Amino acid sequence: MKHRVALVAAAAAGLLTTGAFVAVSTASAATTGCSATYTVVSQWQGGFQGGVSFTNLGDPLSSWKLEFTFPDAAQKVTQGWNATWSQSGSAVTAVNMSWNNSVPTNGSVSVGFIGSWGSSNASPSSFKVNGVTCTGSTTTTPPTTPPTTTPTTPPTTAPTTPPTTPPAGGAAPALRVSGNKIVTAAGTPYRLLGVNRSSAEFACVQGKTGVFDGPDPDQSTVDAMKAWHIHAVRIPINEQCWLGTYGTPSGSAYQTAVKNYANLLVANGINPIIDLHWTYGSYSGGGNGNCTDVNATCQKPMPDAQYAPQLWTSVATTFKGNNAVLFDLFNEPWPDNADGYASAANEWKCWRDGGTCGGITYQVAGMQSLVNAVRGAGATNVILLGGLAWSNDLTQWLTYKPTDSAGNLVAAWHVYNFNSCSNTSCWDSQIAPVAAQVPVVAGEIGQNSCAHDFIDQVMAWADAHNVGYLAWTWNPWGCSGGNVLIQSYDGTPTDSYGSGFKAHLLTVNP
Structure with a gap:
């Protein structure tokens, strides 16, 4: 129970x-x-x-x-x-x-x-x-031995004990990969535990006012996150809005809003993860409903070769030198579904190498080219790479892992109760072997109900295997569809899903 x-x-x-x-x-x-x-x-x-x-x-x-x-x-x-x-x-x-x-x-x-x-x-x-x-x-x-002398002049003020640890607060730590752990600059293991703050991926292309739906992120909204002991926030972004080729606002105004939010989080001790969520490319195949628009108005199976490398060169240039910021190169790859699961080897090659991929009509940017774009810009930030099946499948992640001159790659994993790999037996056989060799972060966890019984199992397993996790989503959209953590941006949790996740974070996050 x-x-x-x-x-x-x-x-x-x-x-x-x-x-x-x-x-x-x-x-x-x-x-x-x-x-x-x-x-x-x-x-x-x-x-x-x-x-x-x-x-x-x-x-x-x-x-x-x-x-x-x-x-x-x-x-x-x-x-x-x-x-x-x-x-x-x-x-x-x-x-x-x-x-x-x-x-x-x-x-x-x-x-x-x-x-x-x-x-x-x-x-x-x-x-x-x-x-x-x-x-x-x-x-x-009482003292075991009385003092041998008595002070002739009592102190004018009571002595104080200086704090033995830094006070709460301060900037988020710069992070790097060491073995199968994410660590701080001092080498201290550091798990990414937090939430997703959705809307920058869609607001600019859906006629919303501003980059984010609801109020622009400010100190009060970050304080609400800190009250939950949130240490990481994943920020989904829109490729064309960042580059200024589509959407309103777009270009420099969009970039400034995302950058300001990331910097605000870092200043408050929270590590931002910039996530490329919606991308360019006409796709008419199955697997994600109605997603035929060539513009970045929906979730495509893979990043496009036309804009995605340019996007990551720009994002990396913006944040290079600030290794408290992490990069999630593409939200949820699904070339396997687009290809009709014809060949796992070809689908994983598509994931790594891009080019012409089965079932995808546009030229694909593989993960290796995006890693190269980030490193070519001079950024050494930690990079997250989701696997196949909407990032739920990591079975061949180690085999097709891209090369990285900085040695800072993390396996990104998404897990919901409706995914194919959604039980401890599967996690033990498919995710644990990856986590034994490289850091694994569950960039999205959730369940399509307002309860928290499934994510409780995910978090318990992840805690036992040194896996980080971020819940979807820190948006007050109503809990009828599940996966909604808050009732308002003041941090009031939803009755079960949000309350359960908050209670867990307060236990595991110092």
């Missing part, structure tokens, strides 16, 4: 809000204490995602160890984050990482995990931090 919102544990009803910390000194009195919350973010048959958050109410800590015991012997932690996890029998231990070892007074830490369960999944009823049972109150311990 899926839980729609996080469950908070306390003794009588499986819900809990208590905690305590330890800080030891032999020369002065020590104050200990904390509050803590245990959550079940989502649950399914035999598995669940849980987390513990605690706030230090006592003296600053230089390290911490969290301990609790599951009520049932079948309950296990199978994968965790934000701590080093271990389990012996029913006893679970989470020890700080090097980057979150210090906890100042009133500072908080959140840790999360994927777990399994048997006949029941009751919540733990007691916690310890650094060996002290959590009580929800503070205790002051």
Whole structure:
């Protein structure tokens, strides 16, 4: 059974809000204490995602160890984050990482995990931090040895403890690829977790007012995202509107609006992903409904050779030197469907090399040519490349991976409940082998209902496999068609889909 919102544990009803910390000194009195919350973010048959958050109410800590015991012997932690996890029998231990070892007074830490369960999944009823049972109150311990001298002049102000970590906020990190992880400039692993902000792909060609539907993105709309702990925003764009060959606004006005939004996100600690969504090229085949317009008014099976390389040269020139911005070279390739699934080898060659492709009447720009366009402009930004079947198929992504002089390629994956690869068995066999070699980011996740049971499974699997994900979509379009996260741009979540995704982000994103 899926839980729609996080469950908070306390003794009588499986819900809990208590905690305590330890800080030891032999020369002065020590104050200990904390509050803590245990959550079940989502649950399914035999598995669940849980987390513990605690706030230090006592003296600053230089390290911490969290301990609790599951009520049932079948309950296990199978994968965790934000701590080093271990389990012996029913006893679970989470020890700080090097980057979150210090906890100042009133500072908080959140840790999360994927777990399994048997006949029941009751919540733990007691916690310890650094060996002290959590009580929800503070205790002051006298010094073990009295001071040998007394200051002759008391301090005029109370001493303060400087923060051990930078304050919240700051610019988004520059990112690069290292092995199968995206990392910061310092080499710290960094998962892209966030949302899509749709409309720049269609507003300019559908007679809307402005580049984005609704209000132009501003600080208040970004603050609403920050309240969800969103760390990445994918911005779909329109090829012709960017280049100024079609649409209103287009050209420099369109480019400035997209650039300003990306820069605003970076300034607020959020990594933008510029995504080429709608492109030029007349296509009359099957696979995407009525998409015969030669202009960029719909979603084509592959990028076109006429404009797409030019587009990416321009975008790369705009953002080169700012590696907090990432590039998603083409939203959802589907040359396989256009070709009638005649030859997987030919369809993957089309994906990489472009040219004349089965079922597509215009000349195709392959992914290699678009990578070359970005690098030829002097940009070393991380590049995302979606696979076949509307980016749901990564089975031969590694075989046909383009060459990249910067070594900064990421496999982009889209997964909805109606896709062919939409269960953990398929993800284990098709996506996990890719994620073992290169970073994988699910640039779109969603489900065609207002619930969140399917994306709960996606996120649990992705969390366990170091895969990033961005939900579709941060637009208040009504939830009747599913995949809509918010009721308004102030960040009010939709009742189930948005609320469930927000609750999960607050658990996994610091």
